[in-house]
Amino acid sequence: MYSNIEQLLLSKLNNNVDDKVFRYEEFEYKVLFLNKIFPDDSNPRYMPAIVIEDHHVSDFLNKLISKKELIELYKAQDRVLVGKGLFINCLKYGSKAWNNVNKTIESIIDLSKNIELSEVIQAPTVFQREDGNYQILTGHRRFLAMLYMFGTSGTAQFKVYKNPPLLKKTKQFQENSSREDLPQYGKLVAFTEAKREIEALSKAKTVLGKGKMSVAESANLLGISMGAYDNYNVLTRYPCVIDLYRDGLALSFVKTKSTVLKIENEYKKAHEKTKLNIEDKRKIDQLIKDELSGNNKTTEKKAASYKLGEINNANTMKTILEKNVFELDTNINWNELDWDDAKAVNQALGQLVDYLQTKH
Secondary structure (H helix, E strand, C coil), X not given: CCCHHHHHHHHHHHCCCCHHHHCCCCEEXXXXXXXXXXXXXXCCCCCCEEECCHHHHHHHHCCCCCHHHHHHHHCCCCCEEEECCEEEECCCCCCHHHHHHHHHHHHHHHHHHHHHHCCCCCCCEEEECCCCCEEEEECHHHHXXXXXXXXXXXXXXXXXXXXXXXXXXXXHHHHHCCCCCCCHHHHHHHHHHHHHHHHHHHHHHHHCCCCCCCHHHHHHHHCCCHHHHHHHHHHCCCHHHHHHHHCCCCCCHHHHHHHHHHHHHXXXXXXXXXXXXXXXXXXXXXXXXXXXXXXXXXXXXXXXXXXXXXXXCHHHHHHHHHCCHHHCCCCCCHHHCCCCCHHHHHHHHHHHHHHHHHCC
């Protein structure tokens, strides 16, 4: 039984398609309306965004439509609404994902300011879908920055592939691997997904008697050196490494690779093993997690801080100051709230603000 990608690759290879098509594909530069561009929600650097039409942004800013109504209209629960001059984070308030998205939003707003002052140096890449619209391949942050700056009625230049790339994840990795500004977590996830495609290609070539792809061929297809390929392989060997970078690990790839290899070699030596089974790898994964988490911890415990969240309505603040919010029908059980748990308190305060802003 073959996967969809394996079946597609078998078909192409069976028709004697030149291997170069997997690395070099035709493209042209075009100016496109931003309302014709759609993100790829499978991209590791993708933020779960829903684009708001310019007239709905105007209605919201002029208080003709509430945040609650906007979320319902776009089915944006646990997503992020983005439009001209506007971001609304609809993820669970105070959650890790909510905090990570807020950091991404800040970086996109900063990027939009740079776009306003100068041209985009590297145009986002897209390909045309069957419905006539375009899907982002690389450059999601640049695209969202353009939307924030110009709105859905704006235009921008894009690098447009004439056909959808056969190996989309590999193409994404090729386009972005050399960029220093991309998050380390995104690079590791991108490599993992691109490697799956290359393994599918290698399997298809083997089935057709064309031989399994070598490590050198795999590295060449990804557009990286053999050394870089080895680095990525080591860093993605254990799941905890990707999880730690997702959660904010700031160590360089070189230091993390050194830690992984040290712990792995020490484990093999201590248990007199040359080959590792699933249980061995699980134990090593935990050892690596413990070591790297220790490197990532702060030495002092931070004092608890409390935040009301973003308040964009004066009447909301007036209600908080003038009324006994404990008596409002907010569905918050104030009596059972653990006031020593700053996270729980902040979540309750965020829920309170969201409730009040839907009423004004």
